[in-house]
Amino acid sequence: MVKMRDVAKLANVSVATVSRVLHNPETVKEATRNKVLSVIDEVNYKPNMLARQFRRNETNIILVVVPSIINTVFSGIIEGIEYEAASHGYRVLLGNTNRKVENEYNLVDLLKKRQTDGMILLSERMDPNYIKSLSEEYPLVLATAYIEGLKVPSVSIDNVSSSREAVEHLISLGHREIAHITGPLQFAISKGRYSGYRQALMQNNIEVRNMLVQEGDFTFESGYNQMLKLMAIEKTPTAIFAANDEMAMGAVKAAKELGLDVPKDIAVVGFDNITFSSKFDPAITTVAQPLFEMGQKSMKLLLQQIQGKPILKSQYILECELLVRDSCGGKIKEKVMNEEIST
Amino acid sequence: MVKMRDVAKLANVSVATVSRVLHNPETVKEATRNKVLSVIDEVNYKPNMLARQFRRNETNIILVVVPSIINTVFSGIIEGIEYEAASHGYRVLLGNTNRKVENEYNLVDLLKKRQTDGMILLSERMDPNYIKSLSEEYPLVLATAYIEGLKVPSVSIDNVSSSREAVEHLISLGHREIAHITGPLQFAISKGRYSGYRQALMQNNIEVRNMLVQEGDFTFESGYNQMLKLMAIEKTPTAIFAANDEMAMGAVKAAKELGLDVPKDIAVVGFDNITFSSKFDPAITTVAQPLFEMGQKSMKLLLQQIQGKPILKSQYILECELLVRDSCGGKIKEKVMNEEIST
DNA sequence: CTGAAAGCGCTAACAC
C-alpha cells in the first residue's frame, strides 16, 4: 500500500505539501503541485480514508434507519437521500430495523461511536423524548413522521389534510357512506389519516359511524379482511378510504370476490402511491407522497446540521397530490358524462 | 468525549488493560476486569470506532452496489445481506448506481480507499475482466449475475433451467404457441431466460417462431407494448412467458384491454416473484428466486474472504421454485376438473 | 497478569 510518505519522497516534498495538494491545491506552487499530482498518478496513490476520517473525526457517512427497505415508500425516500448524499460526497449506511425498536436503539450506537456523521430516521418507534435528546447532541432528521410539539428537524407530509382531500373527493362524487380502514392506531400517521377522514365527513355534515371505521395493520391481508367485515354490516358503505395502498388493494380483492365491481358498486381510495398502485386493476386512486423530494430535503436538513449552519426552519411539510385513477370512479364518471354529451 | 485514557485513569489501570477488557477479557484478572467494566458503565464510555478502525485497518462495513433499491428483487436480496451482515457485526453501505456504469466504477474507490471491507455486486455492468482483477485484490462477491467462465465468487440462480421449467409447465397445460417477451438481450439473465424458453420448445418438438419472441426492457410498459404487438400477428400465441413479473403484468393489462381473459383465452407466466405478483388480478404464475437466501449466501461468501478462510466452492447456484398461480390457468384447470368430478 | 511505549497515516498549527 503506497502512502503519503512515499509520494512525498518520490516528489521530493514533505507530506504536508502532498496533503495540501489534496485539500488546498491553490496554496501550492503550480510546478510543485504538478509534480506531486504526477507522482500520485504514477504510483496510483489512494489516500487511506480511515486515517483521514480518524484524524478529522468525520466519516462522510450518514445512517438511515428504516423499518424495511422492501416497502417502496421507504426505498423511494432512500433513493432521494442517496442522491442528495452522493452529490455532497456522503454515503448512506443502511440500518434495517425489521420493525423492532431495540434494533433502532442499537443503531444509535453508530452515531455515539462516531461511525456516522448523522442520522435520518424513517421510523417513529423510539421514545420521543429520547429522540429529542439525541437530536440535541447529534445531527438528526426525522422523516415521514412528524411528532407534534417535538422540536426536532423533520420532513413530513400533512397526513390530516391529505386524507381530508381524498375523502372530500369521494364526497364530491356523491358518496355519503364512506368507510375507513385505518393503519395501526398507535402510529401518528394512522391517527393523522383518521383525523382527516373525520374532518371531511364532519365538514360535510355526514355522521361518523363507528362501524365504518376498522383498524388494519397496513398489510394487503388486513385490507382484505376489514373489507369483508365492512361489507357484512347492515348498511354497507359505498366507498372505502384505506390508509395505504396495500390495504386498498386488499379491499378491492375482497370486493371482487363478493361479486362487486370497483368502482361501479364501490369506490376505493388508498394512500402512498406505491409503485404498483397504478398497475393494479383497477388503478388505485391514491395520495402521492413526494418520496424522492422528502429524501432529498431530509438529507439537506441533515447536512446543514453537520456543517453547523444555522437552521432557520427545522420542520418541513411537503405537499401531497391526489391522483385520481379508476378505483374511485371519478375518471369513469367523467368518461360517461362525455359519452352522454356526445351521444 | 470520554476516552480510554480516562477510563484507565479512573480504574487505576493502564489503557492496555482497558483495551484487553474490551477484546480479550479472559486475559485480565476478574477483579481488575470488573473494576474496569464498572467504570466504563459509570462514565458511559463508548470506544471511538474511527480510531479502532484506523488502527486495525478494517471498517466492518461492506458495500452493496445496486442498480436501484426500489426494485423489490434487489431490496429482497439486500435484506438478506443486511441480516447476515448484522449478525456478524457488519454494516451495509448502500451504493446506488441508478443503472449507470460510471457510478459503479466510482463506488469501487470505496474499496480501494479501504472504506469498506468488501463488496457485493448486484449488477453486471462493469467489464468482466476488471471485476476479475478487482476480485483478486479485494473481497468481492457477485450476486444475481453469473458470468460464465469467470472465476469470481458468485451467487446466482440458473436462469436457463428455471425458465425451461416455467415454459414446460405451459406446454404441459397444452400450449404450443408460446410467445416470449425477453429482457434486454445484452444482459446475461435475459439471454439465460431466453435459452430456457428455446430449450423447452425444442425438447418438445415445438418450432421456435421468431415472431413470437419480442425484446422488452423489464418494464411494465414494455410488457404491455410487446403484448399488443404479439396479439397483432397472424397466428397469435395462446401463452406468454415474460422474462419478469412486471412485463407479465403489463402483458396481462394489454390482454384485458383486448377483451381477452387471462388465463382462459391466454396464459401468462412471469419471473422473479416480486411482492405484487401474488396480489395482482389474476395472481401471476412465476419463478420465485430465493432472494433472502441469495443475500445471506453472498454475505457468507464475502465474510469467508474477509476472514481469509479458504473458499472451497466459490460459485453457488440456488434453486428457484415455480409458483403456479391463476395467470397460467394451471390451478383453475384443476378446480374445474374437481368440480366436474363432484357434479 | 499488567504496564510502557511504539506506532497506524494523515492533518494542521507553527515555524521558517
Added chain:
DNA sequence: GTGTTAGCGCTTTCAG
C-alpha cells in the same frame, strides 16, 4: 510556499 512536528485514540508487542 514549504517543511517540521505533534498528535488524533486505539491496539499490540515486549518487558517485567
